[in-house]
Amino acid sequence: MLHTFVALVQDKPGVLTRVASxxxxxxxxxxxxxxxxxxxxxxxxxxxxxxxxxxxxHRIRASLYKxxxxxxxxxxxRADAVIRELCLVKIAAGPKTRSQIFELANVFRARVVDLxxxxxxxxxxxxxxxxxxxxxxxxxxxxxxxxVSRTGRMAMRRGHHTSRVLKALGTPDPDHHDEKLFHEKPxxxxxxxxxxxxxxx
Amino acid sequence: MLHTFVALVQDKPGVLTRVASxxxxxxxxxxxxxxxxxxxxxxxxxxxxxxxxxxxxHRIRASLYKxxxxxxxxxxxRADAVIRELCLVKIAAGPKTRSQIFELANVFRARVVDLxxxxxxxxxxxxxxxxxxxxxxxxxxxxxxxxVSRTGRMAMRRGHHTSRVLKALGTPDPDHHDEKLFHEKPxxxxxxxxxxxxxxx
Numbered sequence: 067m068l069h070t071f072v073a074l075v076q077d078k079p080g081v082l083t084r085v086a087s088x089x090x091x092x093x094x095x096x097x098x099x100x101x102x103x104x105x106x107x108x109x110x111x112x113x114x115x116x117x118x119x120x121x122x123x124h125r126i127r128a129s130l131y132k133x134x135x136x137x138x139x140x141x142x143x144r145a146d147a148v149i150r151e152l153c154l155v156k157i158a159a160g161p162k163t164r165s166q167i168f169e170l171a172n173v174f175r176a177r178v179v180d181l182x183x184x185x186x187x188x189x190x191x192x193x194x195x196x197x198x199x200x201x202x203x204x205x206x207x208x209x210x211x212x213x214v215s216r217t218g219r220m221a222m223r224r225g226h227h228t229s230r231v232l233k234a235l236g237t238p239d240p241d242h243h244d245e246k247l248f249h250e251k252p253x254x255x256x257x258x259x260x261x262x263x264x265x266x267x
Numbered sequence: 268m269l270h271t272f273v274a275l276v277q278d279k280p281g282v283l284t285r286v287a288s289x290x291x292x293x294x295x296x297x298x299x300x301x302x303x304x305x306x307x308x309x310x311x312x313x314x315x316x317x318x319x320x321x322x323x324x325h326r327i328r329a330s331l332y333k334x335x336x337x338x339x340x341x342x343x344x345r346a347d348a349v350i351r352e353l354c355l356v357k358i359a360a361g362p363k364t365r366s367q368i369f370e371l372a373n374v375f376r377a378r379v380v381d382l383x384x385x386x387x388x389x390x391x392x393x394x395x396x397x398x399x400x401x402x403x404x405x406x407x408x409x410x411x412x413x414x415v416s417r418t419g420r421m422a423m424r425r426g427h428h429t430s431r432v433l434k435a436l437g438t439p440d441p442d443h444h445d446e447k448l449f450h451e452k453p454x455x456x457x458x459x460x461x462x463x464x465x466x467x468x
Contacts, residue, residue: 072416079291079294079296079297080291082283082287082290082297082300083284083287083288083290083291086283086284086287086288087284087287087288089283089284090280090281090284093280095280096280096283096302098302098303098304099283099300099301099302100300100301100302100417100418100419101297101299101300101301101419102299102352102354102416102417102418102419103299103415103417104414104415104416104417105412105413105414105415111415111416111417113416148355148380148381148388148390150353150355150380150390151303151353152351152352152353152392152418152421153303154349154351154421154423156423156427158427177392179349179351180349180425180426182425182426182427183426183427184426184427185426185427187349187423187425189349189351189392191353191378191390191392211306212306212427213305213306213423213424214304214305214306214312215273215303215305215312215314215421215422215423216303216304216305216312216421217301217303217353217418217419217421218301218302218303218418220353220355220416220417220418221416222355222357222388222414222416223414224381224383224388225381225383225384225385225386226357226359226383226384226385226386226413
């Protein structure tokens with residue numbers, strides 16, 4: 067069974083090693099993992115999808131939580147979260163076959179991000195099944211897929227969910243206006259990653 | 268300086284641990300990492316962005332290549348690749364403030380993926396600077412950002428690039444139909460020196 071964990075971890079060297087070794091030790095295979103910036107400059111957000119028996123979920127969550135670098139962990143199910151993935155697909159296509167690919171892209175709401183004399187690159191976001199749908203249609207239509215790159219699933223709870231994740235970060239909960247409970251709400255300049263100013267990308 | 272590596276690795280348990288420990292050993296900080304499926308069922312594709320001095324790029328590439336789980340490694344510069352990232356942002360917004368967020372979303376070509384009585388979730392793809400632009404505008408407009416989740420950068424070379432990555436995978440090149448040429452994993456010293464280093468910002 068697939069489990070999706072969202073972990074907020076300190077942005078320190080070696081964090082990835084710690085998390086990866088944990089799963090290795092538990093003998094659980096990671097299906098996909100993404101690490102990126104979160105709403106706080108010093109905290110990274112990981113979405114980890116792993117294949118594990120149902121009863122193991124608690125143990126994984128507890129083990130993740132026990133790592134000293136972990137700020138919080140949440141397990142999200144398919145029902146209550148938006149789960150999206152980004153995919154880049156490069157297809158061999160010349161001027162004659164290009165327009166058919168554009169039509170398919172339109173149906174799947176994929177965007178053309180690069181066009182070369184002999185290839186087209188599409189970008190698509192969506193659930194894993196939608197991405198696999200596009201790849202299958204392209205393959206079955208006889209196109210040669212040159213490269214596929216997928217980010218792996220990223221999850222976020224639907225609605226104004228004041229999970230423990232948010233509480234740990236001090237996000238104000240609109241139902242409880244006692245701001246003192248959430249005294250650590252970050253300032254704007256704390257939220258914005260510094261690298262924006264450095265013009266790196 | 269930021270370096271972006273695309274590594275094709277065998278889809279086996281412990282792969283992530285191997286890669287993460289390698290960077291830990293080299294004492295190089297991973298800025299972002301994504302692992303997902305590639306065009307081959309038994310091969311995963313990683314995009315690793317790391318902060319390292321310019322002269323270290325060769326060493327990182329060679330070290331990655333030396334891992335037995337590695338099928339191939341490519342270093343891509345900003346000039347010759349499409350570099351995209353997926354971001355989900357949840358913003359506190361009620362019925363009155365929602366429409367202003369929709370307008371901003373439109374400008375940034377972000378999509379509304381969830382709507383709740385007190386929050387809106389946007390999905391956006393693009394370069395890191397574009398994503399940071401949206402977050403900055405939202406923050407400066409006075410909105411409370413509840414959650415941000417980013418996949419980290421994913422890179423793919425522009426055009427019909429028959430990189431060694433593709434050759435190693437045996438992808439047919441329309442110009443050279445001799446499949447025999449594409450069966451062997453090249454030697455480590457064959458892929459060095461890095462001929463693409465000049466194209467980098």
